[in-house]
Amino acid sequence: MDRLAVIGDPIDRSLSPVMHNSTLREMGLGDEFVYEKIRVERDELEAFVQGLRDGDYHGANVTIPHKVEVMRYMDRLTDAVEKIGAVNTIYKENGMLVGDNTDHIGFIRSLKDEGVDVEDRHVTVIGAGGAARAIIYALLEGGAESILIANRTRENAVRIMERFDHLETQISVGGLDEVHGDILVNTTPLGMAGELENRSPIPVDRITPNVVAVDIVYDPPKTRFLKAAQKRGCKTVSGIGMLIYQGAVALEKWTGKKVPVDTMKEAVIRKMKDNIALIGFMGTGKSTVGVSLADSLGRDFIEVDELIEEKADKTIEKIFREDGEEHFRTLESEIIQDVCQKEDTVISCGGGVVLDRRNSNSLKKNAYVVLLTASTEEILRRLSEDSSRPLLRCENREERIKELLDDRSELYDDCAHITIDTSDRGIDSIVDEIIRRKEGWS
Ligand code: S3P
Numbered sequence: 001m002d003r004l005a006v007i008g009d010p011i012d013r014s015l016s017p018v019m020h021n022s023t024l025r026e027m028g029l030g031d032e033f034v035y036e037k038i039r040v041e042r043d044e045l046e047a048f049v050q051g052l053r054d055g056d057y058h059g060a061n062v063t064i065p066h067k068v069e070v071m072r073y074m075d076r077l078t079d080a081v082e083k084i085g086a087v088n089t090i091y092k093e094n095g096m097l098v099g100d101n102t103d104h105i106g107f108i109r110s111l112k113d114e115g116v117d118v119e120d121r122h123v124t125v126i127g128a129g130g131a132a133r134a135i136i137y138a139l140l141e142g143g144a145e146s147i148l149i150a151n152r153t154r155e156n157a158v159r160i161m162e163r164f165d166h167l168e169t170q171i172s173v174g175g176l177d178e179v180h181g182d183i184l185v186n187t188t189p190l191g192m193a194g195e196l197e198n199r200s201p202i203p204v205d206r207i208t209p210n211v212v213a214v215d216i217v218y219d220p221p222k223t224r225f226l227k228a229a230q231k232r233g234c235k236t237v238s239g240i241g242m243l244i245y246q247g248a249v250a251l252e253k254w255t256g257k258k259v260p261v262d263t264m265k266e267a268v269i270r271k272m273k274d275n276i277a278l279i280g281f282m283g284t285g286k287s288t289v290g291v292s293l294a295d296s297l298g299r300d301f302i303e304v305d306e307l308i309e310e311k312a313d314k315t316i317e318k319i320f321r322e323d324g325e326e327h328f329r330t331l332e333s334e335i336i337q338d339v340c341q342k343e344d345t346v347i348s349c350g351g352g353v354v355l356d357r358r359n360s361n362s363l364k365k366n367a368y369v370v371l372l373t374a375s376t377e378e379i380l381r382r383l384s385e386d387s388s389r390p391l392l393r394c395e396n397r398e399e400r401i402k403e404l405l406d407d408r409s410e411l412y413d414d415c416a417h418i419t420i421d422t423s424d425r426g427i428d429s430i431v432d433e434i435i436r437r438k439e440g441w442s
Pocket of ligand 1: 280282283286305316349351353390
C-alpha cells in the first residue's frame with residue numbers, strides 16, 4: 001500500500017484525507033493508496049521529507065506553515081513554484097523529489113467551472129500573503145488585463161508586485177477601500193469559520209453589482225464577503241472548487257490517472273455537512289441507535305417516518321391503508337430531499353428508503369450512510385410485539401421478511417458507506433463503532 005499525506009500544523013481540520021480517500025476508492029485504487037493527515041512541526045519537517053525520499057510515502061501535500069520552508073529540501077522545483085515561492089504538492093520523478101504547486105491551476109479551473117474567464121479582465125486581489133502569490137500567478141497565466149493588489153499594508157503588496165514580471169498585465173497596489181474591477185478575489189483568511197467568520201476583507205459597500213466575487217476560503221462555503229456580494233446580485237465563487245481542483249491535479253500526478261472531480265466534490269460537501277444517515281430493514285435498530293448516536297455526538301436527531309406522518313397528518317399505517325404505498329413513497333422522497341439539506345444531523349430513515357435510487361443518491365452525497373443489519377430471527381424477535389408495520393400484515397412474517405430482504409439487500413449495500421451487524425450487540429458498542437469507523441473512513 002502506497003502512502004500519501006498532507007502535512008501541516010495544525011492539520012486536524014483538513015478535508016484532504018476524506019477527499020482523496022473517497023476518490024481513490026471510486027477510482028478502484030482504494031487498496032493501492034491511502035491518504036493520511038500528519039501533524040508535522042517545524043523542526044520535524046526535514047525528517048519528514050527524508051522519510052518521503054526514502055520511500056515511507058509516495059507523495060504529499062504541504063500546507064501551512066511549511067509551504068515555503070519545504071522548498072529547500074526539494075531536488076527540483078517547477079516553474080510555478082519558482083514564481084509563486086510556495087510548494088503545495090510533492091511528487092517523485094525518477095527518484096527525485098519535485099516540489100510543485102497546484103493551487104493556481106485549482107483556482108483557474110474552479111473559475112472556469114463557473115463560467116468565469118480571467119482573460120482580459122480587471123481583477124482585484126485582496127491580501128498579499130502566500131495565497132495571493134498563487135492567485136496572481138494564475139491570473140498572469142490566464143491573461144488578466146490588470147491586477148490590483150489591495151492590502152492593508154502597502155509594503156507587502158509592493159513586495160509581491162515586484163516578484164512578478166508583468167509585461168502583458170498591468171499590476172498595481174492599493175488600499176482596501178480602493179477595490180474595483182470585474183473580479184474581486186479574497187485571498188485573506190477573513191470570513192473563515194471560527195473567530196474570523198463575521199469579518200469581511202473589504203468594506204462591503206465596495207462591492208458593486210456587476211462584479212464576480214471569488215473567495216478562496218471554503219469553510220463556510222458562503223463567507224460574509226460572498227453573502228454581501230450575492231445580496232448585491234453579483235456572481236459568487238466559493239473556495240470549494242479551488243480546494244477540489246488543486247487536489248485533483250495533485251492526485252493525477254501521484255496516480256497517473258484521470259481523477260473523477262465530481263467524487264471529490266461530493267466527498268468534501270458530505271464531510272462539511274457532517275450528517276449521518278442510518279438505513280436498514282425494519283427492526284435493525286435505526287431509531288434506537290440514532291437517538292443514542294445523536295446524543296453522544298451532540299447532534300440533532302431526525303426520524304424520517306415521523307416527518308412523513310407530520311406532513312400527511314396521519315400515521316404511516318393510515319397512509320398505506322388510505323392512500324397506498326406509492327403515495328407513501330412519494331412523501332418519503334420529498335422528506336429525504338428536505339433532510340439532505342441539513343447539517344450536523346443524525347437521520348434515521350424508513351426501511352424502504354432505498355427503493356428509490358434518487359433517495360440513495362441524495363443520502364450518499366449528503367450524509368455518511370450507515371447500514372444496520374440483523375438476522376431474520378433477530379428482526380422477527382424485535383418486531384414480535386409490534387403490529388404497526390403495514391408491510392408485515394400477513395400470515396407468514398418470516399417469509400415476508402425474507403422476501404423483502406431479498407429484494408432490497410443489494411439496494412442497501414449500494415447506498416451504504418459502511419455496514420454494521422446489530423444482532424447480539426449492545427447499543428453503546430454499535431454507537432462507538434459508528435463514531436470510530438466514521439473517523440477512520442476519512
Ligand atoms: C418500511 C419501513 C418503515 C416505514 C414503512 C415502510 C419499509 O420504517 O417507513 O412502514 O418499507 O421497510 P422502519 O424501517 O423505520 O420501521
